[in-house]
Amino acid sequence: MQRMAGAGHGVQFSLRVPTTLDVVEEAVDLLARHCLASGLPPRRARFNLRVVLAEALTNAIVYGNAMDPAKRVDVRVDVDGGRLAIHVRDEGDGFDPTQIPSPTDPDRIQRTDGRGLFLIRQLSDEVHFNERGNAICMIMRCA
Amino acid sequence: MQRMAGAGHGVQFSLRVPTTLDVVEEAVDLLARHCLASGLPPRRARFNLRVVLAEALTNAIVYGNAMDPAKRVDVRVDVDGGRLAIHVRDEGDGFDPTQIPSPTDPDRIQRTDGRGLFLIRQLSDEVHFNERGNAICMIMRCA
Amino acid sequence: MSFTVRKDDAKGVVVVGVDGQLIVGNRHELKTKVLDALEAGEKKFVIDFSPTGYIDSSGLGALVSLSKKIREAGGELRLAGLNDDLHTLFELTKLDTLFAIVDSADEALAAF
Amino acid sequence: MSFTVRKDDAKGVVVVGVDGQLIVGNRHELKTKVLDALEAGEKKFVIDFSPTGYIDSSGLGALVSLSKKIREAGGELRLAGLNDDLHTLFELTKLDTLFAIVDSADEALAAF
Ligand SMILES: Nc1ncnc2c1ncn2[C@@H]1O[C@H](COP(=O)(O)OP(=O)(O)O)[C@@H](O)[C@H]1O
Ligand SMILES: Nc1ncnc2c1ncn2[C@@H]1O[C@H](COP(=O)(O)OP(=O)(O)O)[C@@H](O)[C@H]1O
Numbered sequence: 001m002q003r004m005a006g007a008g009h010g011v012q013f014s015l016r017v018p019t020t021l022d023v024v025e026e027a028v029d030l031l032a033r034h035c036l037a038s039g040l041p042p043r044r045a046r047f048n049l050r051v052v053l054a055e056a057l058t059n060a061i062v063y064g065n066a067m068d069p070a071k072r073v074d075v076r077v078d079v080d081g082g083r084l085a086i087h088v089r090d091e092g093d094g095f096d097p098t099q100i101p102s103p104t105d106p107d108r109i110q111r112t113d114g115r116g117l118f119l120i121r122q123l124s125d126e127v128h129f130n131e132r133g134n135a136i137c138m139i140m141r142c143a
Numbered sequence: 144m145q146r147m148a149g150a151g152h153g154v155q156f157s158l159r160v161p162t163t164l165d166v167v168e169e170a171v172d173l174l175a176r177h178c179l180a181s182g183l184p185p186r187r188a189r190f191n192l193r194v195v196l197a198e199a200l201t202n203a204i205v206y207g208n209a210m211d212p213a214k215r216v217d218v219r220v221d222v223d224g225g226r227l228a229i230h231v232r233d234e235g236d237g238f239d240p241t242q243i244p245s246p247t248d249p250d251r252i253q254r255t256d257g258r259g260l261f262l263i264r265q266l267s268d269e270v271h272f273n274e275r276g277n278a279i280c281m282i283m284r285c286a
Numbered sequence: 287m288s289f290t291v292r293k294d295d296a297k298g299v300v301v302v303g304v305d306g307q308l309i310v311g312n313r314h315e316l317k318t319k320v321l322d323a324l325e326a327g328e329k330k331f332v333i334d335f336s337p338t339g340y341i342d343s344s345g346l347g348a349l350v351s352l353s354k355k356i357r358e359a360g361g362e363l364r365l366a367g368l369n370d371d372l373h374t375l376f377e378l379t380k381l382d383t384l385f386a387i388v389d390s391a392d393e394a395l396a397a398f
Numbered sequence: 399m400s401f402t403v404r405k406d407d408a409k410g411v412v413v414v415g416v417d418g419q420l421i422v423g424n425r426h427e428l429k430t431k432v433l434d435a436l437e438a439g440e441k442k443f444v445i446d447f448s449p450t451g452y453i454d455s456s457g458l459g460a461l462v463s464l465s466k467k468i469r470e471a472g473g474e475l476r477l478a479g480l481n482d483d484l485h486t487l488f489e490l491t492k493l494d495t496l497f498a499i500v501d502s503a504d505e506a507l508a509a510f
Binding site for chain 2: 310341342343375384
Binding site for chain 4: 021022025048054109110113114118122
């Protein structure tokens with residue numbers, strides 16, 4: 001049988017999320033179910049994916065959209081060739097992700113914030129930002 | 144908690160299928176998993192949905208795209224308000240779906256063809272076509 | 287998806303199991319398996335759907351075609367093991383009036 | 399998602415179970431629960447993650463904040479029941495160096 005993935009045709013799915021932290025958990029669960037349906041191994045779907053999605057959505061809501069309820073967060077997942085590209089885009093001005101210090105530095109370890117992007121980088125296979133810095137793309141391999 | 148569906152924001156997912164009957168079963172299974180992830184009850188996802196998707200994909204491949212491997216079939220599912228709208232679009236010239244006789248007529252019951260659209264209508268909650276007739280929309284309610 | 291073919295020698299019945307789907311992609315395989323047996327002289331057939339997921343309209347068409355060919359050859363076909371969903375498919379299409387439908391392959395064998 | 403709070407009277411230890419996720423949406427609830435007990439005079443705390451799905455960075459931040467406040471009040475906090483994935487989270491962030499992490503709530507109680 002010709003494989004869908006082998007033929008280069010993957011599922012794409014998307015979700016528009018309102019700018020409120022109340023929906024983060026539900027959106028994460030919904031997207032995790034779809035990632036599982038697209039072949040992400042159960043353990044990665046249950047843990048790595050849910051953590052990085054929660055981080056990216058929270059940042060998009062809090063920093064990107066600055067809690068403005070008129071704004072939305074768009075999530076799109078492209079499944080192709082055994083990997084998921086998870087795009088999270090907010091309507092904010094973006095930021096410079098190269099300027100974020102490591103939360104594991106001894107003088108930062110006691111801080112209560114600053115671990116979000118670090119966890120995204122650690123738990124994804126690849127991370128990319130658009131130039132403006134209002135869209136992140138997290139790659140997760142299925143194998 | 145604010146519900147995603149209640150807020151009117153549903154998942155949308157899509158798949159581009161090559162014009163070959165070999166991939167129908169796999170495409171159907173993949174889409175059924177996503178429909179399940181979006182809240183379609185397991186039994187409907189396992190049966191009704193898989194039958195109507197198989198019918199719509201087969202028709203799109205065989206009649207719509209006339210087996211032309213240069214053409215594609217596009218499937219898009221919009222999840223909103225507890226119902227799935229399943230769109231299947233081919234690159235053919237379309238047809239007039241009002242001109243299809245019932246396969247249950249006594250003089251047609253022994254025929255080996257002509258049951259596809261009938262099953263789609265029977266197993267979906269609603270069926271719509273675009274004017275040209277190259278795109279079908281099948282509605283399935285989640286409850 | 288695959289078909290299992292076994293012969294019940296006591297009754298002289300060929301039992302074909304449809305494991306997975308019976309759809310546009312594999313209906314020809316089912317037709318070939320059954321028609322080969324018919325050509326080899328078999329007359330009594332049971333198709334067992336207890337391991338089946340779904341059947342599409344081309345699968346139903348293949349069954350209609352087989353039933354006709356078996357009848358023409360003086361043979362008999364019974365369908366067994368339809369779950370509720372599959373049964374509904376035969377009812378909706380009124381094909382339940384065309385086929386001999388029994389609960390299980392065992393029952394089909396016993397009745398031959 | 400919810401938190402269960404029980405008091406082990408023999409040992410005088412408050413055990414908080416994190417049922418579901420510890421994330422941006424509910425970390426304040428956890429903080430309130432623990433700080434209320436601290437204010438009421440409790441000194442020994444175990445947070446049990448055995449029923450926990452995932453923790454996000456704001457959840458980790460809430461734990462750092464609680465640990466500091468408990469220490470300042472002369473109390474002690476232990477984390478228990480971390481599965482492999484959750485343990486990795488503490489290792490990656492080097493927070494395993496900051497917290498007393500034990501296998502199970504029972505072990506945490508025994509060690510107080
Ligand atoms: N989507 C975004 N839009 C604008 N700024 C962002 C965005 N995501 C992250 N940032 C910036 O990056 C910083 C670090 O984020 P993060 O590592 O997630 O830690 P924290 O959220 O705890 O501060 C944030 O404080 C914020 O200034
Ligand atoms: N996507 C399509 N494009 C063009 N014609 C179509 C399409 N779908 C169905 N048809 C037409 O409708 C007829 C009935 O289809 P259907 O009920 O599925 O039965 P069958 O496929 O067995 O003929 C087909 O024979 C074909 O002429």
